[in-house]
Amino acid sequence: MIINHPLLGPRDANEFIHLGDASLINRPDGMADDAAEKFHDYLYLRDNPAGEYRELWYHDAGDRSWLVVTRNTLTHEISSVEMARDVARKQGRSK
Amino acid sequence: MSNDFRIDGGMVDRNQPLTFKFNNKTLHGFHGDTLASALLANGERLVGRSFKYHRPRGIFSAGSEEPNALVQLRSGAYQEPNTRATTAELFDGLTATSQNHRGPLGFDVMSVTDLLSPFIGAGFYYKTFMWPAAFWEKIYEPVIRASAGLGALSMQEDPDKYDKGFLHCDLLITGAGPSGLAAALAAGRAGARVILADEDFELGGRLNAESHEIAGMSGRDWVTQTRIELSSMDNVRILPRTTVWGAFDHGIYGALERKTDHLPHAGDKPRQVLWRIYTKRAMICGGATERSIAFANNDRPGIMLAGSIRAYANRWAVATGKQVAIFTNNDSGWQTAAELAALGVNITAIIDPRDIPAPMHISGASIAMGTSVCNTAGRKQLHRITLTNGQTLNADCLGVSGGWSPNVHLTCHQRGRPVWNDNIAGFVPGGDLPVGQTIAGASNGDMTLSAALKSGHKSANAAIKSLGFTPSRAQAPRAADEPFAIKQFWHVTGHKARAWVDLQNDVTTKDIKQSQAEGFRAVEHLKRYTTLGMATDQGKTSNILGLAVMAEATGKTIPETGTTIFRPPYSPVAIGAFGGRERGQHFHPTRLTPSHKWATEQGAEFVEVGNWLRAQWFHRAGDKSWRDSVDREVIKTRKSVGVCDVSTLGKIDIKGADAAAFLNKIYSNPFAKVPVGRVRYGLMLREDGICYDDGTTARMSENHFVMTTTTANAVLVYRNMEFARQCLFPDMDVHLISTTDQWAQFAVAGPKSRDVIAKLADDIDVSNDGFPFMACADVTVCGGTPARLFRISFSGEIAYELAVPARFGDALIREIMAAGAEHDITPYGVEALNVMRIEKGHVTGAELDGRITAFNINMDGMVNKKKDSIGSTLSQRELMIADDQVRLVGIKIVDKSDTLTAGAHLIAPDTAPTTQNDLGWISSVCYSPHFDQHIGLGFLKAGNAKHGDIIRAWDGVRGTDVDVEITSPHMYDPEGGLQRG
Structure with missing residues (x-):
């Protein structure tokens, strides 16, 4: 596979390490009252779609960016690649 | 007998005669021959034995589809089993042997299996080797293994070299037959970057096997002209002897180029190159493969594919028999008969199951329409065929054609499903080709020459047009369409033989x-x-x-x-x-520590730790075993001073205004208020609450921390920290960089370590007040060399870690040894390091094995509940902090003459060693010179309340069962006074 890195252009998938569902960005607040339940869902409940899937890849043999890659699990077609940091900010994460 | 079957013409070079050996028999061929064509030219019909029944077999095809003629090529360490004689290029001095027979090829004792065939049909293994179970390993497996496989490995290391490479192109064309060549011309003329790959050593595909005409010249001349034109284009790369073997995601293709397989010796060149080809578009011009018809005894030597017979005659100038019969359900078989007859080969009969008028007249041949071959005779060589009309004919070669199957393989590697085409009686690619791929020629069902040339030309133009190139105005090469009518006819029934x-x-x-x-x-x-x-x-x-x-x-x-x-x-x-x-050595990189050269001089034994080589112990005169060395290193360190290279620990530089706040998220214990100039031990959890790493982090200045991780987890910790930084806390002002390779770091430990450091460090007060336990500072050593000094201890002694830029590492270890000479400083390796940490009760990877929480290692106090750090929430789940969970304990043996084993189970006295009674396990053991006995660390249910208990360490694998005393894990200097002194 080839991942079109937003900063570095097309790179072979061998340079990357795959982590999993991009929902891992949405880490709950550990100090909230229902934190234990939220963390359970965050860590253990995942969708397993046959089709478009947003997932995290790490450019281990490259610039060490974390990326959010939208990949079709049926065809391996990659429809978008974003910097995970930008995605996290868009989703309201800060410090 | 030599080249009795050679006829006129062909593409072999008669000016280059070659000598080769098959089963020790010296034979002759020509440059341009394959091993198969040369064997046939010499009249060698029997070339191997079949896999299961050891039936005599001959050459069946003329290409990579060959099922029968598998041989062992070359000899000694170079021997390669299961090589297809039909693709092996002949070279001078080639040696080949037949395989899968005991005794000579003509008299294989294993052919008895053929007589047993009624009993060993399909599913024989599944049904027979079921019971009794006791027979599986001792009887069935050796028997099956002895009779399995075809050729034999040399059992020596492969002396050949192999390489890998990467190629990029606009258009990859797989197959250099008529459609592939037409495609390459079209794309090449338009300026696209083209790679043209073919598994054969000659371009042309079937054109070399046929007598077609293209653009008013012979097919072969057209191939030569096309090759010359393509070779003159800088944008076209031709890869003969290259099989494109796989179509992968995103237009990536795997190809194998056989660089030197056709040469007597590879020299220093690689034998083969595995190419990864990145394509924008790819065209499959893979042609078609002829298939057989099933009839009784259709496997005898001399029975071959009709199209292959034509190939041997036209390309290699070999007549595959003196009396050739043809059995075909389609027009292509008639083509073989006509061309062989034209070359003067005697065609005895043409048998065609179709009820149509004979498509052509072949002089001298008897023609049987609406008829089939129903049996054959001839043990090691075909002699006779019997027809369904009762007629019996003599023949030493029978060409069979059941039609041609398009080579759709590469179109299906992404799970595409081919669809059936009744016209050609074959599967053609469905609509679901891999992205960027198109297909042309016979592999797409265009079974005739003109259609193949046109489809190659047209598809290539469409592919490059989609990339923005302007196709040239040239037309597709002109040729005629040969007849290819076929009737679906698969097997001749009504005869009992197989x-x-x-x-x-x-x-x-x-x-x-x-x-x-x-x-x-x-x-x-x-x-x-x-x-x-x-x-x-x-x-x-x-x-x-x-x-x-x-x-x-x-x-x-x-x-x-x-x-x-x-x-x-x-x-x-x-x-x-x-x-x-x-x-071998290059399977993975080898990382050497900065003191490696010095350690080698010092007689170190090395151990692989990941990619690192670390000194395991240092051998000294008088050491009778490794234990003597390790005991000596521990005793001398604890009594005076020792030094150990700890450069392999992961080191991460952390900088930024939010560095402290960031570490507070990463570590379960608080880091926000670590003072400048201080080091703190930190515990890292996974988000599920399990411990995965620990280490120390030093605050060098307000916004600068230096972290150490365990050697094994350096990469993972760094990756996880980048995840937290980029994905979880994207606005924190913090930056990370791995500096593991940039610093050489040495632990100097023992009561005299302060003296050694004082001698080395420039202008720094190393007294206990001036530089107390857990202090750190940027310093200089040896008169101005920049360094970092940490007062941390893994051994439990007064200890320092001194780091200098890696290039000074070799010099520093020598300076440390010189400075410590008056105290008889001892270098120690990872074994002594391990002994001292077990004595002290420090955990490592043996304890933090992916199942262990902070609670389990008695560090529940280090999970701060007042802040939200990674893993803190889920580490507090009810069952993970229940009283009966395992706890880290020290383990001392009761009878000092006993030994402990890591992995032993802890069980109560007088209970059976069962899963139900299992109380825990031993994770680390060593011989402790300090206690003069074996000690260990382990995990015991509710172990904190069991200190002083005597229980058993039972090891069912090693067969030991010994009494042990449970203690605090901090066996050496439990109060920690020494390291603070």
């Missing part, structure tokens, strides 16, 4: 019918039950025939029956090619 479908795996029509009768009717089941198509040829000449027979047996149509899934590789690829240069 009729072969898959020659390489010895699968007959009877096996397929049995598979059907026993319920294995789906093609994927049929394949696995009968092994149809599972041999090294992957059933290229047999799969379609097999599923046609299955379709008949089940009363379904062929499209309803479907095909099995096509997977890479298209043809076998040597494991060596996948390995490339990454073998």
Whole structure:
């Protein structure tokens, strides 16, 4: 596979390490009252779609960016690649 | 007998005669021959024995689809089994031997299995080697292993070199037959970057095997002219001897180029190169493969594919027999008869099951329409054929054509499903090709020459146009269309003898019918039950025939029956090619510590720790065993001073205004208020609350921290920290960089360590007040060399870690040894390091094994509940902090003469060693010179309340069962006074 890195252009998938569902960005607040339940869902409940899937890849043999890659699990077609940091900010994460 | 079967013409170079050996018999051929064509020219018919029944077999085809003629090529360490004689290029001095027989090829004692064939049909293994279970390992497996496989490995290391490479192109064209060459011309003339790959050593594909004309010249001349034009284009790369064996995601193709297989010696060149080709567009011009017809005893030497007979005659100038008969259900078989007759070969008969008028007249041949071959005779060589009309004919060669199957393999590697085309009686690609791929020529069902040239030309133009190139105005090369009419006719019934479908795996029509009768009717089941198509040829000449027979047996149509899934590789690829240069020493990189050279001089034994080589112990005169060395290193360190290279620990530099706040998230214990100039021990959890790493982090200045991680987890910790930084806390002002390789770091430990450091460090007060336990500072050593000094201790002694830029590491270890000479400083390795940390009760990877929480290692106090750090929430789950969970304990043996083993189970006295009674385990053990006995660390249920108890360490694997005393894990200096002193 080839991942079109937003900063570095097309790179072979061998340079990357795959982590999993991009929902891992949405880490709950550990100090909230229902934190234990939220963390359970965050860590253990995942969708397993046959089709478009947003997932995290790490450019281990490259610039060490974390990326959010939208990949079709049926065809391996990659429809978008974003910097995970930008995605996290868009989703309201800060410090 | 030499070249008795050679005829005029062909593409072999008679000016370059070659000598070779087959089964120690010296034979002669010409440059341009394959081993198969040379064997046939010499009249060698019997070339091997079949896999299961050890039937005599001869050459069946003329290409990579060959099921029978597998030989062992070369000798000694260079010997390669299961090489297809039909693709092996002849070179001077080539040696080959036949395989899969005991005794000489002509008299194989294993051919007794053929007589047993009624008992060893499909599913024989599944049914027979079931019981008794005691027979599996001792009897069945050795017997099966002895009779399995075809050729033999040399059992020596492969002396050849293999390489890997990367190529990029606009258009990859797989196959240099008429459609591929027409495509390459079109794309090349338009300026696209083209790679043209073909598995053959000559370009041209079937054009070399036929007598076609293109653009008013012979097909062969057209190939030469085209090759010259393509070679003159800088944008076209021609790769002969290159098999494109797999189509992968995003236009990436795997290809194997045989660089020196055709040479007597590879010299210093690689034998093969595994290419990874990145394409924007790819065209499959893979042609078609002829298939057989099933009839009784259709596997005898001399029975061959009709198109291959034509190839041997036209390309290699070899007549495959003196009396050739043809059995064909399509017009292509007639072509063979006509061309052979024109070359002066005697055609005895043409048998065609179709009820049509004979398509042509062949002089001297008897023609039997509406008739089939129903049996053959001749043990090591075909002598006679019997027809369904009762006629018996003499023939030493029978050409069979059951039609041509388009080579759709590469179009199906992404799970595409081919569709049945009744006109050509073959599967053609469905609409679901891999992205960017198109297909042309016979592999797309364009079975005639003119159609193939046109489709190659047209597809290439469409492909490059989609990339923005302007196609040239040139037209497709002109040629005529040859007749290709076919009747679907698969097997001749009504005869009891076996009729072969898959020659390489010895699968007959009877096996397929049995598979059907026993319920294995789906093609994927049929394949696995009968092994149809599972041999090294992957059933290229047999799969379609097999599923046609299955379709008949089940009363379904062929499209309803479907095909099995096509997977890479298209043809076998040597494991060596996948390995490339990454073998032996180069399998993974070797990382050497900055003191490696010095340690080698000092007599160190090294141990692999990941990619690192670390000193394990240092041998000294008088040491009788490794234990003597380790004990000495521990005792001397604890009594005076020792030094150990700890550069392999992961080091991460952390900078930024939010560095402290960031570490507060990463570590479970608080880091926000670590003072500048101080080091703190930190515990890292996974988000599920399990501990995965620990280490120390030093605050060098307000916004600068230096972290150490364990050697094993350096990469993972760094990755996880980047995840937290980029994905969880994207606005924190913090930056990370791994500096593991940039710093050489030495632990100097022992009561005299302060003296040594004082001598080395410039202008710094190393007294206990001036530089107390857990202090750190940027310093200089040895008169101005920049360094970092940490007062941290893994051994439990007064200890320092001194770091300098890696390039000064070798110099520093020598300076440390010189400075410590008056105290008889001892270098120590990782064994002594391990002994001292066990004595002290520090955990390492043996304890933090991915199941252990902070609570388990008695560090629950280090999970701060007032802040939200990674893993803190889930580490507090009820059952993970329940009183009966295992706790880290120290373990001392009761009888000092006993030994402990890591992995032993802890059980109560007087209980049976069962899962129910299991109380925990021992994770680390060592011999402790300090306590003069074996000690260990382990995990025991509610272990905190069990200090002082005597229980048992039971090791069922090693057969030991000893009494042990449970203690605090901090066995050496439990109050920690020494390290603070």
